[in-house]
Amino acid sequence: MIGSDRSNTFLFRHARGAVARCLLIAVPLAISPAAHAAYNLTFVTDPTGNRVINLLGINDSGTIAGFDNGVTNAGFTLTLPHAFTVVNFPGAASTQVTGINAAGDVSGIYVDSTGANHGFTRIGGTFTTVDDSASAVFNQALGINNSNETVGYYTLNPAGAPGDIAYSQKGGGFTNINALLPANFNSQAVGINSAATPWIVGFYQSDAGLTTSFGFVDEGGTIITLRPFSSTFTQALGVNDLGEIVGSYVGADGNTHGYIDNNGVFTSFDPPGSASTTINGINDKGDIVGFYTNPTTDTTDGFVGTPVPEPSTWAMMLAGFAGLGFLGYRKVRQGKLAA
Secondary structure: OOOOOOHHHHHHHHHHHHHHHHHHHHHHHHHHOOOOOEEEEEEEOOOOOEEEEEEEEOOOOOOOEEEEEOEEEEEEEEEEEOOEOOOOOOOEEEEEEEEEEEOEEEEEEEOOOOOEEEEEEEEEEEEEEEEEEEEEEEEEEEOOOOOOEEEEEEOOOOOOOOOOOEEEEOOOOOEEHHOOOOOOEEEEEEOOOOOOOOOOEEEEEOOOOOOOEEEEEOOOOEEEEOHHOOOOOOEEEEEEEOOEEEEEEEEOOEEEEEEEEEEEEEEEEOOOOOOOOEEEOOOOOOOOEEEEEEOOOEEEEEEEEEEEEOHHHHHHHHHHHHHHHHHHHHHHHHHHHHO
16 A cells, blocks of 8 residues: 555655764765775676776766777776776777766877877867877877866877876866976876865876886875885876875886875785786775786776775764664654653
8 A cells, every 4th residue: 555645754754864864974984084905896807808998087976987908999988887888089090088077077098090199078078189289299188077177198209208298287278297296207197186276196207217107196286206115116097085096006026006095005906816906096985996917817807996894984884873773762762651
């Protein structure tokens, strides 16, 4: 039997009160940054059979940006478990989707029919080329935030000599980040968050021989160099609004590993059995995305990591739910006494 409107309203009010009480408990946990020791992992293989897929960004809705590395790269957005949407720049020979914001707008790279690299955005469904006027040959847009500010790099030396220049860009105006860096033989800006003063992360190479690489975070014009575990080859690739940073580093074993940086506390991370790991994106929920080399299948596979709550978090949640139960019991008991 379907209940009356009044009974439905009564149930809604009680449900709404319970939800409100739950939010009082959950919100402080959600906004408090924490380095996570464990993740629930979802693995993504290349649906085209080309055996290489890169996951590069994730927004808070869980939509993922990336590309598969076939004969020609094809960009996509992905909603798990396997809802792929192709995103290719019109008329391009190949496309990579490198970043995504809360609205689902994306940044990326495309190669035209002449072989030249260009950055691009797709905002509100409209594709726009993002090239610095100083370079008509090689541009890449690697990250985008909720204000549609993009970051990336361009080069003045298309023959391959050192000279990549990191930039941030909004509304067609490019800001050169190289002048802020300790060294700039090559530099790339890769990720940007949506804070009031956005943080930009990337990496720079400090010698002409390109034997070292250091991650950096640009906090409103102040540069902090990142060297997890004292590595001499590090890249910072993604940042969320809580200031958590992700990337990759080469360890003492000579292998590439992923890392998560929480207020200067570094946590190393690799999917089980990985021969090489790169974490490229992190959202405000702490979900991470990246790719790794799977030696068993000889493929490059994507992964999505969802944080497993720490034991202390579970204890706080259980205590909160117990409190809700006690409140409910007390109300029932008071009702009986008043009857």
